Amino acid sequence: MTATPSPDAIHSFARAAHARFGPKVAVTDADAIAPWLTDWRGRYQGAASLLLQPGTTAEVAELVALAAALRVPLVPQGGNTSMVGGATPPADGSAAILSLRRMNRVRRIDPDAGIAVAEAGVILSDLHDTALAQGRRFPLTLGAKGSATLGGLVSTNAGGTQVLRFGTMRGLVLGLEAVLPDGSVHDGLAPLKKDNRGYDLNQLLIGAEGTLGIVTAATLGLVAALHSRAVAWAGVESPHAALALLRLFEAATDRLESFEIVPAHSLGLVLDHIPDTRAPLSAPHPWHVLIEMGASDAEQEPPAALIERLLATGLERGLVRDATIAASEAQAEAFWKLRDSISEAERASGPALQHDISVPVAAMPDFMIEGARAVEAAFPGTSAGAFGHLGDGNVHFHVRAPAGADRDWAKTQSAIISPFVHDLVVAAGGSISAEHGIGQMKRDELARLSSPARLHALAAIKQGLDPDNLFNPGKLVTLAPRRAGQ
Known part of the structure; x- marks a missing residue:
């Protein structure tokens, strides 16, 4: 249950915090607060008249106790890099931001x-x-x-x-x-x-x-620390071939650190929109994988030799169409730039809805193909594609707007398309949030798709530790409102 603070509660809190800790901790200057009111993607805009910047755990504890006494909600914030609006204060200005950025030792x-x-x-x-x-x-x-x-x-x-x-x-x-x-x-x-x-x-x-x-x-x-590493880029026929290649590597070594899958379309967007990028392989391929392996000391088989040996086996088994191993750290970073620039390239190419989801690793190839087909059939004119961390089942599933769509397409279509995608995820035994959290963006979908047991447990834990819903209200799980005095 949420107790709405009285109209002057924030002001009383600000005065008390300022008197106790001074202006370095209790910031009320609107210009200083403004950069922290908008989320990382620019989708959510909050309001706050108080930014708290404690420098020690003792100061955090004292501020929290004071906020609890006055029933002032607090929104904890670090680098403000949330992808789901998880660190943005409410739009009504009812909460103070509590920044941990000064606690940087x-x-x-x-x-x-x-x-x-x-x-x-x-x-x-x-x-x-x-x-x-x-x-x-x-x-x-x-x-x-x-x-x-x-x-x-x-x-x-x-x-x-x-x-x-x-x-x-x-x-x-x-x-x-x-x-x-x-x-x-x-x-x-x-x-x-x-x-x-x-x-x-x-x-x-x-x-x-x-x-x-x-x-x-x-x-x-x-x-x-790494003694050495090797990064390889390989072209494959399908996600199923990529998964078989992953299993080959996993069976041979415990030193595999990354195994990323990228479709040809996503690579093409990067090459079109991101400066100083080039295709690692001379010929086109339907799918690509990025592989990284490390060695912690000189006694281990060099990672480049290990990757080369395993890729050769993959070629013999028909799992790999072509491959190359980075010849330098600069080339290794160039390979990673291709993978890390996909979201930026897709934004440059036009509006898209981006979904951070996960499915069981064994189900990921089918989901990447069949999920995209299902979305494109249900929403004619869209194009869907997926890339991500094949080794842990994390799919970045993007739905791109039809040609000629306006800039607000993603905003207007999210409520229609995203639930469809999430239904596919749940049917595959997956999660609607793989690594970005729930925040406020996925809160309603979590409530819609979770089992009664999960929802009851989440609400009970929140109620037990934070009955007044003062910590990061509106995120993940929200308790029913209660009137002042209850």
Whole structure:
């Protein structure tokens, strides 16, 4: 249940926060707040008259306790890179933004234990650099690594391109520190291998999108820094051939880090719209795969030799039509640029609806083909296509507008086409959110498609920890409104 704050609650909160912490923490300047009111994609516009910028966990706890006393909702925010409007404040101005960006210290790196303790505002690429300086690697990366912060990555259970080998944030988080809705601090940073004290609060907070607690720091698992890596690009006949090639690699080695699938159409858009790109192979192919493999020391078989050997087997079995292995780091990065630029290229080519979904890995080839056919048949004039992380079943399923459609096509057609796509996903045993979360964009679809058991559990957990719905209201799950005084 949500208790609507009284009209002067935000102002009272702002005055109290300013008096206690000063203008560096309690920001009321409209120009300073403005950049944080719009989501990453520009789809959602919020309003807020107060931006909180605490520098310590103790300050977060004190601000949360004060907000709870005044019943002022808080929207936690890190790098503001949410793809589903998960960090945008409500449009009615009823909430304050609580930014973790000032909490940006890497508290400790223990290379021998393979752990890092870092605060929520640490930018992902900064953690990469800090760990690398100690001879270790944090094995999660994604396109927004230069702006995404650890608190947001934990809260959305982020994935990225190395999930195949190392898993999502859920598997990389060894401990958490977080402030709960009553202002109490959960100190779960100790990286315990065994802990049987009932419910795992750390795991509950991962993927909760800031609706149950505000993550202030995390203990993260590190792995050995790469000694060398190899990146290959191969042309294949179909997603089914790509999956068979993936199984060949998986059976031969545990060093496979990425296995991405790209259709010819998506590659063509990148070549047409993204400067300084070129096709890796001389001839066209219906589908392509991008493969990355690493070695942590010189004693292991060089990754380039291993990839070459396995690709040769794939050629012999008819799984590969042609392939090339990057001859330098620059060429490896050029291959990755082709994969990472697909969404940008599609935006440049015209309006499209983008769906971040997942299905069982074995079902992904059929879904990519049959799902696209089903959408194109149901919505004549559209063209549908899919690319993504074949190794973990994450499909980026895009529906492009008919020729001549106006710029608002995606906005007007989303309510019609997206539910159709999501119905296909559920029928395939999949999830309507693979790595971007639910936020506000998919909240209604989650309610429509989830089982009563899941919905009841989500609402009960939210009710138990945040009965006044003060943490990130309107995201993931929303409690029924209640009147002041209840």
